[in-house]
Amino acid sequence: MPISPTEKLSLHIDLTEAVRHTFGLTISRRLAKSGIVKLDLERQSRGLSGGHGNNGIAGLVKQTPYSIGYVELAYAISNKLTQGRVQNKEGEFVKASLESVTAAAAEYAQDMPESFRVSITDAPGRLAYPISSFTWLLVPEKLNDKNKLASLRDFLKWALTDGQKLTDELMYAPLPAAVIAREEKILSMLQ
DSSP: OOOOHHHHHHHHHHHHHHHHHHHHHHHHHHHHHHTSOOOOHHHHTTOOOOOOHHHHHHHHHHHSTTOOOOOOHHHHHHTTOOOOOEEOTTSOEEOOOHHHHHHHHHTTTTTOOTTOOOOOTTOOSTTOOSSOOOOOOOOOSOOSOHHHHHHHHHHHHHHHTGGGGGHHHHTOOOOOHHHHHHHHHHHTTOO
């Protein structure tokens, strides 16, 4: 069944929220365990609300003294928003960038399951930005329509090769070569 644009938007928002929440809880637990800070995890997950989408969140943060927000990297870059550095698992303070998100993905390339179901949030690695995530495509293993199968294969092959050349222009982090190699292997198995 095709996914409607509204469902795609909802999936993106839910995924972004899940990454934020996962990272927040991971860091909160690490800080609380170390004794650096005492946190009320129940309260900590609430925060400000009312800003919808990147523009709404950015506007709310600008209006609220001492506030911190999280928007999509492409939005932050294109709007030249001030960014803080976030401490990663290695103790390094890393700024969000296309390179630091790719570095996070590269840390899991070799150990990634065949299903590609892996979180790169709070990845190890000195250069890895800790609030990172993949964007997934849900692809059927079998298609009865040979024309659709050929079109799907062609598109996915393009996305993994020539499409990767557009990532900078579109402000998306390119996939690490090791991830592309694994995906190309799976792509050849589509029926």
